Amino acid sequence: MSNRRKLRLGLAAYGTGWDLDAWRLPEASNTGLRDPSVILDIARTAERGKLDYVFAGSALGSEPDRLNRIYRWDNFVYAGYAAALTKNLGFLMSVNSSFEHPYGIARQLATLDNFTAGRTALNVVFGIDRDGDPIGNYGKNPMPTETTKYDRAREFTAVVNRLLYESWDDDLLLDDKAGGALIRPGSWHQIDHHGEHFDVRGPLNVPPPVQPHIPIVQVGLSEESLRFGADYAQVRFSPYFGISRGKEEYRKLKERVAANGRDPEKFKIIPGITFYLAGTTREAVAKFNEINALQLTEEIPSAFSAALGVDLSRVRDTERVLDVVDVESLDDGALKPFISDRARDVKNDRELLRQVLTAQVGEDATLRELYQYVQRSRHEQQPAVVGDAAKIADWLEENLEEHVLDGVQLFPPYHRGPADLFVDLVVPELQRRGIFRTEYEAPTLQGLLDTDDY
Ligand SMILES: Cc1cc2nc3c(=O)[nH]c(=O)nc-3n(C[C@H](O)[C@H](O)[C@H](O)COP(=O)(O)O)c2cc1C
Incomplete structure (x- = not known):
């Protein structure tokens, strides 16, 4: 067994994948909108690759205009269904504490x-x-405000934990047939919670969980979300900030966890990536550009061409960027409105453009391909990692070694294919480099997340 730090890997289970346009590829199968076997296969694929868990975000709104997100399967029903077909794979259940009630969620989790x-x-x-607009679907529910949502999240999490772990003693089952006592007298307890947002008597009417602590994962961007994470969570599903800022955020967050008296090694920082993978990097870049081109784009706006210093009345948008843009004379800040630098690690716009060309769209990209990429990536919360297995493994290894992250949540752009390719090509590469497990080392998800990395 290698003594290198090991990645944690989660796989997103969405019926038509994550990319908003890739469902239009000729090879994409969109039956997963109605046919659960597609995301059942995601669970099987994840387990075949020894991944830590599968997950989907919490979606309570209605998005009939977002064609690949018309339907969103219910997480808990999906997990219950897929659980019976798997033995080691974890299930990360996303729950919105602003809408949900802790008693119902504790029942489902337990x-x-x-x-x-x-x-x-x-x-x-x-x-x-x-x-x-989930509020449109939860009309008369009492709702927190932006300022009280974390109070509610804290109370929600505390009540869920109390219901799970304080309702029953471990030796609750007496099974005394002669005496007529199935449950040991005194083995259950009301929690009698009376708070700002919830009144819950308890006990929970489901036996306690198998895991001594169900791991808590959290997301968010604000300072308050970091504080919540340091108090309650074992994993932060984090935005990705590039290497140098990411290292800084990672260090600060681990320090914050340690200051709370917790072991920072056991607190995992896990951003999401969308991956575009093929047998060769050239093919992966071509596929990525093909997907980018599937969006229904308008003409390139003059503000964008002006930022690049190109006059589109004289230059065709099928020209290669590097042939028509003078990268060295790009004005600093000009590209900011178009290319978010949150996910990147660059000093100035010249470097930003070079990085996008090298790592994303390819150095042969045309003006049109660059614009299509820019249009789509504007709304991305996470980076697109494009390349062959070695390149994707390099990206993961570098970020792990630099202490930017402890793992990633993988978002396949479409189905079927990319998730299998990841498991067949990237996982063996990570194993060969000694940065991913070759066998499941623990029977519980807490065990997988917690096991020493070495
Ligand atoms: C990486 C990431 C993933 C998120 N996933 C979800 C989700 O699946 N469902 C949801 O309702 N909100 C999701 N959110 C939104 C957060 O729960 C939170 O509402 C948002 O970040 C705003 O709160 P903040 O200002 O405290 O960060 C996500 C946020 C981030 C950063």
Whole structure:
């Protein structure tokens, strides 16, 4: 067994994949909108690759205009279904604490943790103002405000934990047939919680979870979300900030966790990536550009060409960027409105453009391909990693070694194909480099997340 730090890997389970346009590829199968076998296969694929868990975000709004997100399968039903077909794979359950009630969620979690023999984790999200207007679907529910949503999240998480772990003693089952006592007298406890947002008596009417602590995962961008994570969570599903800022954020967050008296090594920082993978990097870049071109784009706006210093009345948009843009004389800040640098690690716009050309769209990219990429990546919360297996493994290895992250959540752009390719090509490469497990080392998800990295 190699003594290198090991990645944690999660795989997103969405019926038509994550990319908003890739469903239009001729080879993409969109039956997953209605046919659960597609994401059941995602669970099987994830387990075949010895991945830590599968997950989907919490989506309570309605998005009939977002064609690949018309339907969103319910997480818990999906996990219950896929759990029976898997033995080691974890299930990360995303739950929105601004909308959900802790008693119902504790019931679902405890049930799933028993049914999976300890393979669940809870991802607490807080969003109120989300895509698809969930408030429109939860009209008369009492809602927190932007300022009270974290109070509610804290109370929610505390109540879920109390229901799970304080309702029952471990030796609750007496099974005294002669005496007529199935449950040991005094083995259950009301939690009698009375708080700002919830009143819950308890006990929970489901047996305690198998795991002594169901891992808590959290997302968010604000300072308050970091504080919540340092207090409650074992994993932060983090935005990605590039290497140098990412290292800084990683270090600060680990320090914050340590200052709370917790072991920072056991707190995992895991951003998401969308991956575009093929047998060769050339093919992967071509596929990425093909997908970018599937968006229904308008003409390149003059503000964009002006930022590049190109006059589109004289230069065709099919020209190669490097043939018509004088990279060295790009004005600093000109590209900012178009290319988010949040996910990148660059000093100035010249470097930003070079990096996009090298790592994303390829150095032969045309003006049109660059613009198509820019249009799409503007809304991305996570980087697109494009390349062959070695290149994707290089990206993961560098970020792991630089202490930017402890793992990633993988978002396949479409189905079927990319998730299998990742497991067949990238996982063996990571194993060969000694930065990913070759066997499941623990029977529970907490065990997988917690096991020493070396
Ligand atoms: C990486 C990431 C993933 C998120 N996933 C979800 C999600 O699946 N469902 C959801 O309702 N909100 C999701 N959110 C939104 C957060 O829960 C939160 O509402 C948002 O970041 C705004 O809160 P903040 O200002 O405290 O960060 C996500 C946020 C981030 C950064």
